[in-house]
Amino acid sequence: MRSLINILDLSVEEIDKLIATANDIIANPDDYAEKCKRKKLATLFFEPSTRTRLSFEAAMLELGGSVIGFSAANNSSAAKGESVSDTAKTISCYADIIAMRHPKEGAPLVASKAASIPVINAGDGGHNHPTQTLADLLTIHREKGSFNDLTIGLCGDLKFGRTVHSLISAMSRYSGIKFVLISPEELKLPSYVKKDVLEKNGIPYEQTTDLEGAMPELDILYMTRVQRERFFNEEDYLRLKDSYILEPGKLKNAKKDLCIMHPLPRVNEISVAIDDDPRACYFKQVLNGKYMRMALILMLLEEAAK
Amino acid sequence: MNIDSISNGIVIDHIKAGSGMKLYELLGLGELDCSVAIIKNVSSKKMGKKDIIKIDADIPVDLDVIGYVDPDATVNIIKNGELVKKLVIGLPETLTDVIKCKNPRCITSVEQEIRHIFRLTDRDKKIYRCIYCETKAN
Numbered sequence: 001m002r003s004l005i006n007i008l009d010l011s012v013e014e015i016d017k018l019i020a021t022a023n024d025i026i027a028n029p030d031d032y033a034e035k036c037k038r039k040k041l042a043t044l045f046f047e048p049s050t051r052t053r054l055s056f057e058a059a060m061l062e063l064g065g066s067v068i069g070f071s072a073a074n075n076s077s078a079a080k081g082e083s084v085s086d087t088a089k090t091i092s093c094y095a096d097i098i099a100m101r102h103p104k105e106g107a108p109l110v111a112s113k114a115a116s117i118p119v120i121n122a123g124d125g126g127h128n129h130p131t132q133t134l135a136d137l138l139t140i141h142r143e144k145g146s147f148n149d150l151t152i153g154l155c156g157d158l159k160f161g162r163t164v165h166s167l168i169s170a171m172s173r174y175s176g177i178k179f180v181l182i183s184p185e186e187l188k189l190p191s192y193v194k195k196d197v198l199e200k201n202g203i204p205y206e207q208t209t210d211l212e213g214a215m216p217e218l219d220i221l222y223m224t225r226v227q228r229e230r231f232f233n234e235e236d237y238l239r240l241k242d243s244y245i246l247e248p249g250k251l252k253n254a255k256k257d258l259c260i261m262h263p264l265p266r267v268n269e270i271s272v273a274i275d276d277d278p279r280a281c282y283f284k285q286v287l288n289g290k291y292m293r294m295a296l297i298l299m300l301l302e303e304a305a306k
Numbered sequence: 307m308n309i310d311s312i313s314n315g316i317v318i319d320h321i322k323a324g325s326g327m328k329l330y331e332l333l334g335l336g337e338l339d340c341s342v343a344i345i346k347n348v349s350s351k352k353m354g355k356k357d358i359i360k361i362d363a364d365i366p367v368d369l370d371v372i373g374y375v376d377p378d379a380t381v382n383i384i385k386n387g388e389l390v391k392k393l394v395i396g397l398p399e400t401l402t403d404v405i406k407c408k409n410p411r412c413i414t415s416v417e418q419e420i421r422h423i424f425r426l427t428d429r430d431k432k433i434y435r436c437i438y439c440e441t442k443a444n
Contacts, residue, residue, distance in 0.1 A: 083419060084417060085417075085419075085420075102413070104413040104415070105409065105412050105413060106413040106414070106439045107413040109413075110413055110417070110420060110438065124413075127411075127439055127440070
């Protein structure tokens with residue numbers, strides 16, 4: 001049974017196909033309004049999430065399907081001690097496809113091994129979040145026209161930011177990519193990502209703490225939030241949370257066609273004054289996420305039916 | 307120093323000096339009833355020094371464990387006093403329940419029934435990663 005656990009489970013060709021489907025959905029939504037009629041998506045969210053869960057649910061509803069699920073572990077049998085495997089086997093009896101978020105890394109992989117229906121990883125702790133990456137990829141593709149020859153600035157929490165790690169992995173498969181890694185010392189990109197992904201693929205990168213200094217060369221600026229839930233120590237969180245705040249003044253040397261992205265939710269790392277700037281793409285990203293989830297649900301259900 | 311030769315059993319030879327005890331522990335040899343000998347720091351023309359383990363019983367051993375601890379070790383199967391098979395294991399592609407993931411954020415840290423599986427991700431550097439959280443094995 002085909003599932004999506006890691007963005008690298010998808011080949012470059014499959015990502016191209018998903019982008020083509022998403023673009024077709026955007027152009028011809030009525031053609032897709034009944035594609036998932038009588039199909040059920042189970043959203044198993046063992047950790048709170050507004051955006052991702054509602055995006056999955058909206059995606060399935062727009063495909064004509066329906067949705068069941070829970071939005072916190074204490075609303076599920078996990079509170080009684082049920083294993084992820086048993087939950088996945090049980091839900092396989094009710095639904096056609098699962099979207100799972102879990103605070104523990106690898107939980108969706110465990111579910112996919114037990115389930116008899118496709119499982120989509122909707123975020124496993126600080127590990128992977130492949131559908132956010134799909135949203136990011138569609139945004140980059142629609143804003144820039146291709147995935148090649150781009151300088152991508154990643155700013156904020158590059159240590160725990162799972163969306164950053166997945167985006168680096170996904171973009172490292174294209175040519176002419178350069179990364180500028182902008183973070184405080186304590187939140188630098190882990191060395192294994194640098195060695196195993198960037199250096200292994202010969203992708204050039206720079207590390208800096210200076211956002212404004214890096215700004216002029218960027219085609220894409222991907223901001224991230226310092227996430228309280230990833231810290232064991234509250235003092236460390238409070239010390240680092242305001243490291244980078246993007247305000248209009250910091251964009252004075254930025255390219256005219258810079259694409260500013262953020263996986264959201266934001267706290268204060270992008271000033272609301274930026275929202276009206278035509279370069280702000282983070283709400284487009286949210287919308288693109290729904291379309292890519294629609295394309296993904298369609299692809300996995302088609303493969304499951306074979 | 308004399309160690310009796312064995313007539314039916316296994317001799318794990320060419321173990322890198324110092325790795326014999328680790329292998330003994332990971333293979334669970336302390337739980338066997340039969341004679342088991344660990345010979346440390348044996349002189350070796352090829353290796354300088356090596357460790358050897360002799361197991362005086364024809365029992366199944368987890369070859370993946372041997373390959374993980376020392377991919378260059380050789381496994382000699384002895385039957386009726388004769389060497390019937392000699393194996394060089396090499397690094398196994400996966401390790402199942404040989405080592406445990408130590409990442410407190412990994413699903414294996416909270417669900418005891420899940421098998422601890424590691425995959426070889428870099429053969430040259432001998433790096434194994436947990437298949438669930440991708441944390442590097444120590």
